């Protein structure tokens with residue numbers, strides 16, 4: 001499908017155009033870039049909420065419950081659920097939708113599942129552009145569920161305005177893991193499965209950690225208890241999300257983060273495009289294979305060769 | 320660097336509560352490199368079609384044991400047609416009497432797999448018959 005047609009469909013609120021655009025983003029189809037660049041001016045309106053936390057901690061169930069509560073508050077919702085792709089087959093089992101069945105027939109809710117396709121950091125490479133497409137489509141709120149996260153799956157912070165970190169009652173060991181990485185990215189902590197033993201203790205532990213953590217902002221992450229199965233604590237969670245939104249606006253944090261994100265995105269994009277350009281020129285040429293062979297045989301070194309190839313590439317492009 | 324992946328929705332329409340078979344097939348498709356959206360039990364045809372559209376899948380695979388296939392399978396293809404969709408492959412599995420197969424095929428279910436079909440056969444069929452470019 002042509003980029004123009006797709007853009008037209010997305011802006012008219014056609015879900016199939018949105019669905020197709022997201023596939024094209026995932027498949028790195030060049031038309032997707034074209035469509036996104038036209039859609040860019042229609043984005044920046046949605047509030048993006050990230051939900052991350054250990055596998056099985058109840059992220060999908062919480063997302064479904066949150067969606068129900070937000071719908072009661074007349075918000076429209078887009079959801080992107082990321083699950084890991086198998087490094088062996090490249091395939092993926094995307095199962096987060098199971099918990100979101102109640103919203104399938106609600107035309108104000110759009111749900112999309114996504115495999116990581118080898119990308120690390122808790123998201124797929126396509127996630128941030130998919131969120132942008134849903135933003136242009138006109139949803140008020142976009143919720144991103146990351147893969148079941150350990151300490152290095154923190155990329156969601158670059159994309160979400162409000163990051164929710166979920167945890168469950170139980171051994172204090174995993175709090176160490178959380179402390180290392182996801183601790184710092186949380187705007188709101190949720191201790192889910194409040195029906196299980198040790199929930200209050202977990203809340204106390206997280207609060208104690210927050211007491212000693214250096215506070216960069218005026219917002220101290222609240223620690224909430226939820227039972228996503230029964231829905232208990234969910235309205236309070238949505239209240240906190242709205243409070244956080246308000247804080248971001250009023251403190252000017254939204255603006256600072258927006259600038260920071262635009263810079264990072266531009267630099268990442270340039271880096272990616274430049275590398276791709278360079279490699280497509282080189283790969284498969286005899287000269288390139290020769291150079292690699294020489295490095296392997298220790299007749300040349302990768303440092304010098306990299307400098308030379310890049311210099312040659314830049315000179316050629318100046319002409 | 321464009322890398323197309325086959326996406327399949329595996330759904331369990333009807334009221335019977337057994338999804339072991341559906342899960343085994345879902346896993347086999349994943350192991351063959353496909354992305355499998357699994358939607359769980361008790362799906363209505365409306366839910367299946369809506370999920371398939373949002374997920375932009377190439378194929379819908381449904382499994383049924385309760386005998387409601389004659390009502391539910393054709394309803395899915397009918398709803399797809401109503402949406403103007405002609406590029407999603409629809410296949411079914413479960414306990415389906417030989418006599419019902421011609422009518423289901425006529426309704427647009429491309430293939431029906433009986434119990435005990437080798438998983439490779441299902442994988443191959445999907446791989447060779449998805450319609451999207």
Ligand SMILES: Nc1nc2c(ncn2[C@@H]2O[C@H](COP(=O)(O)OP(=O)(O)OP(=O)(O)O)[C@@H](O)[C@H]2O)c(=O)[nH]1
Pocket residue numbers: 054055056057058059060061062096099147148192193194195196226227228229230
């Ligand atoms: N007891 C109890 N179980 C819950 C609660 N919330 C979710 N669960 C159960 O926990 C299991 C995992 O829930 P999910 O929502 O799939 O968890 P998840 O974090 O999305 O899992 P992944 O996406 O696989 O990482 C399910 O069996 C839920 O029913 C809760 O508040 N209490």
Ligand SMILES: [Mg+2]
Pocket residue numbers: 059060061095096145
């Ligand atoms: Mg989940």
